[in-house]
Amino acid sequence: MSETTWKATACILCSENCGLEVRTEGRRITAVRGDDAHHSEGYLCQKAARLDHYQSHAERLDTPLRRRPDGGFERIGWDQALREIAARLRAIRAEHGGHAIAYYGGGGQGNHLGGVYGSALRAHLGTPYVYSALAQEKTGDFWVNGELFGKQTCHVTPDVEHADFVIFLGTNPWQSHGFPRARKVLKAIAADPARTMVVIDPRVTETAKLADVHLRPRPGTDAFLLAAMLGVIAREGAEDRAFLDAHTTGAAEVLAVLADVDVAAYAARAGVPLADVERVARGLAAAERAVVRADLGIQQSYHSTLNSYLEKLAFLLTGHFGRRGTHNLHTFLLPLIGHSPSPEEDPTVPLTRVTGMRPIAKLYPPNVAPLEIDTDHPERVRAMIVDSANPLVSGADTRAYERAFARLELAVTIDVAPSETAARSHYVLPASSQFEKGEATFFNLGFPENRFHFRRPIFAPLPGTLPEPEIYRRLLVALGALPERFPLLEAAARAHRKAPRARLFPLALAAALKARPSWAPLAPVVLYATLGRALPPGTASAAVLWGAAQAYAQRHADAVRRAGVADTGAGLGEALFEAILEGEHGIALSEHEERDAFSLVRTPDRRVRLAIPSLLDELRALAHEPDVRDPAYPLSLMAGERRTYNANTIYRDPAWRRSDPHGAARVHPADAARLGLAEGDRVAVESPGGAVEAVVTLDDGILEGVVSLPHGYGMDHAGARTGPRINELTQSAHCDPLTKTPYHKTVPIRLGPTRSPLER
Numbered sequence: 001m002s003e004t005t006w007k008a009t010a011c012i013l014c015s016e017n018c019g020l021e022v023r024t025e026g027r028r029i030t031a032v033r034g035d036d037a038h039h040s041e042g043y044l045c046q047k048a049a050r051l052d053h054y055q056s057h058a059e060r061l062d063t064p065l066r067r068r069p070d071g072g073f074e075r076i077g078w079d080q081a082l083r084e085i086a087a088r089l090r091a092i093r094a095e096h097g098g099h100a101i102a103y104y105g106g107g108g109q110g111n112h113l114g115g116v117y118g119s120a121l122r123a124h125l126g127t128p129y130v131y132s133a134l135a136q137e138k139t140g141d142f143w144v145n146g147e148l149f150g151k152q153t154c155h156v157t158p159d160v161e162h163a164d165f166v167i168f169l170g171t172n173p174w175q176s177h178g179f180p181r182a183r184k185v186l187k188a189i190a191a192d193p194a195r196t197m198v199v200i201d202p203r204v205t206e207t208a209k210l211a212d213v214h215l216r217p218r219p220g221t222d223a224f225l226l227a228a229m230l231g232v233i234a235r236e237g238a239e240d241r242a243f244l245d246a247h248t249t250g251a252a253e254v255l256a257v258l259a260d261v262d263v264a265a266y267a268a269r270a271g272v273p274l275a276d277v278e279r280v281a282r283g284l285a286a287a288e289r290a291v292v293r294a295d296l297g298i299q300q301s302y303h304s305t306l307n308s309y310l311e312k313l314a315f316l317l318t319g320h321f322g323r324r325g326t327h328n329l330h331t332f333l334l335p336l337i338g339h340s341p342s343p344e345e346d347p348t349v350p351l352t353r354v355t356g357m358r359p360i361a362k363l364y365p366p367n368v369a370p371l372e373i374d375t376d377h378p379e380r381v382r383a384m385i386v387d388s389a390n391p392l393v394s395g396a397d398t399r400a401y402e403r404a405f406a407r408l409e410l411a412v413t414i415d416v417a418p419s420e421t422a423a424r425s426h427y428v429l430p431a432s433s434q435f436e437k438g439e440a441t442f443f444n445l446g447f448p449e450n451r452f453h454f455r456r457p458i459f460a461p462l463p464g465t466l467p468e469p470e471i472y473r474r475l476l477v478a479l480g481a482l483p484e485r486f487p488l489l490e491a492a493a494r495a496h497r498k499a500p501r502a503r504l505f506p507l508a509l510a511a512a513l514k515a516r517p518s519w520a521p522l523a524p525v526v527l528y529a530t531l532g533r534a535l536p537p538g539t540a541s542a543a544v545l546w547g548a549a550q551a552y553a554q555r556h557a558d559a560v561r562r563a564g565v566a567d568t569g570a571g572l573g574e575a576l577f578e579a580i581l582e583g584e585h586g587i588a589l590s591e592h593e594e595r596d597a598f599s600l601v602r603t604p605d606r607r608v609r610l611a612i613p614s615l616l617d618e619l620r621a622l623a624h625e626p627d628v629r630d631p632a633y634p635l636s637l638m639a640g641e642r643r644t645y646n647a648n649t650i651y652r653d654p655a656w657r658r659s660d661p662h663g664a665a666r667v668h669p670a671d672a673a674r675l676g677l678a679e680g681d682r683v684a685v686e687s688p689g690g691a692v693e694a695v696v697t698l699d700d701g702i703l704e705g706v707v708s709l710p711h712g713y714g715m716d717h718a719g720a721r722t723g724p725r726i727n728e729l730t731q732s733a734h735c736d737p738l739t740k741t742p743y744h745k746t747v748p749i750r751l752g753p754t755r756s757p758l759e760r
């Protein structure tokens with residue numbers, strides 16, 4: 001039966017989470033359109049139209065699975081699965097301690113609430129180890145933010161839409177988006193002769209075709225190019241002296257290092273004409289409002305953390321911070337990340353037991369996870385809980401992950417489908433899809449206006465599945481950490497929903513947590529099991545947002561009121577929570593004023609600390625860095641390119657793609673001619689870490705000597721694999737020394753004949 005009404009939800013494929021309206025038929029999504037009432041203003045890209053391939057594919061899980069000794073799986077009931085998992089977790093913790101248990105994931109582009117509830121399980125088990133894909137992409141950026149702005153939670157948001165000079169650095173927003181209504185904004189900048197778009201990318205991307213200036217550095221030379229640009233600014237005295245004096249410390253030290261940069265030599269090293277470097281540097285310095293929007297192209301490349309530092313120096317030294325059309329910090333309703341103090345600030349921060357890795361932003365890098373497991377170290381990781389993640393495909397070095405999972409005494413995967421990670425787990429717990437439960441992301445990154453979208457379910461849970469909050473609640477009950485029911489708190493929650501001003505529930509909750517201190521770290525699940533039962537059907541998972549709304553309203557009361565949420569005192573938090581619950585198209589959380597920008601800086605004096613000694617040392621050392629290439633692997637692979645029909649590993653059914661069915665390897669025609677390759681040929685892509693097979697497509701927009709492959713391929717579906725699994729080429733050790741971010745954009749490879757036939 002076709003539903004004729006449109007239901008509001010959101011796209012779950014990238015961090016923009018554009019608002020959607022969908023029509024449904026049974027359990028299927030039959031039509032998708034942009035939601036004009038959402039802050040994405042009806043914007044969509046082509047990927048969202050295919051969401052039914054996520055919701056309804058043939059391999060949705062509908063019962064817990066337990067691995068048999070022969071490697072196959074058997075269906076078991078929820079109670080049995082959770083009882084057995086709880087018993088094994090208890091035994092591992094008792095024998096080896098909570099540090100022997102690690103957690104991976106906790107939410108993807110569309111679901112972050114599961115991770116919040118998962119924090120209660122981690123707290124009970126005593127494991128600090130959260131591995132996340134964010135920590136193989138962005139922790140260099142977060143670490144630099146912490147040094148500059150005082151806390152790693154000080155996240156910078158570039159206001160691309162209102163800038164008149166925009167540099168896209170290692171990003172192709174036509175495909176990767178990364179800011180609201182990306183394609184409309186790109187077209188508007190391109191069409192306006194008063195605005196300038198600069199793209200820094202080795203490939204002639206869709207965005208580069210719209211640019212006024214396109215710099216094409218050799219892969220891995222971004223630090224040289226950025227240092228050269230900053231060297232021009234330092235030498236010419238083009239920095240914004242008034243801004244630096246008013247809002248920063250350490251500028252003189254930084255400028256002195258930059259003034260020593262051999263600009264011409266560094267530009268040559270990057271393969272970029274000196275005149276282009278000077279033109280971009282001068283344009284950035286002279287612009288009234290400029291942004292530098294950077295992404296994985298520099299963050300997963302050589303000198304990853306230094307690149308993030310230089311990118312931020314580019315806009316800070318030129319004063320493009322704290323105003324509309326520049327860069328700002330922003331608030332979070334619930335922070336996506338935390339702050340991990342330095343050893344000087346807190347020597348007790350837990351390091352990983354085998355590799356001694358420190359967390360950044362409270363996350364541990366997936367690059368070290370296999371090393372923490374696949375070892376005879378007595379304090380190794382022995383159990384892993386994977387929630388909404390697929391490290392066997394998305395983590396660097398697939399083979400290392402395969403070996404590590406074979407060593408685990410307990411692996412539990414929570415997912416909607418039998419992922420490659422699920423296939424190597426002992427238990428697989430079927431989650432309800434992102435359209436079958438109340439969900440939200442914490443990608444509320446706006447300033448001055450910040451928005452949030454809690455989306456209600458558009459389907460009941462697929463029979464046999466459970467939403468993650470309920471999985472965690474049941475696990476904590478099975479572990480004996482929480483009771484099945486909370487009669488007094490549940491009654492207080494019901495009363496609170498009718499008369500929030502009486503504050504009955506907050507008082508009862510505070511009393512309960514005081515009487516049972518062991519519940520305090522499990523508060524998200526206590527809220528879910530009490531307040532959640534009193535919320536409207538399908539919205540129990542929003543319970544944790546009640547606490548977040550109280551805290552947010554207290555911290556940013558004026559900004560919340562400016563956004564239209566009216567009340568006073570504790571009532572403001574209650575009103576904000578109600579607005580979140582009722583706002584089916586998303587709501588404005590807060591409306592800050594421009595002058596608030598510096599109040600979000602977390603250094604003691606609210607000044608940006610420009611000098612980061614370790615990175616200034618790395619910057620100086622560039623002058624002596626040899627240009628080494630391995631003759632055995634003469635080509636450079638950009639692994640993980642974003643394209644028209646790839647997404648994260650959430651789309652498992654390859655039928656969702658309308659083009660590029662094989663995830664072809666882009667090869668420059670000159671390289672292809674030299675190697676005797678033609679369009680459509682099959683080729684072996686070989687790195688020091690492994691080999692995959694790919695189909696060749698010729699692309700004269702890619703630099704000679706460079707090959708690209710997309711992410712989001714190489715998954716098994718219905719017994720077949722489609723496209724290359726790129727992490728069979730990558731290696732854990734090929735990474736940034738500080739953050740362990742893998743160098744995906746500079747994988748040394750060669751192309752050779754295939755060893756086996758490939759489907760075409």
Ligand code: SF4
Binds near residue numbers: 014015177
């Ligand atoms: S930009 Fe495209 S993929 Fe990203 S959320 Fe919007 S519709 Fe989805």
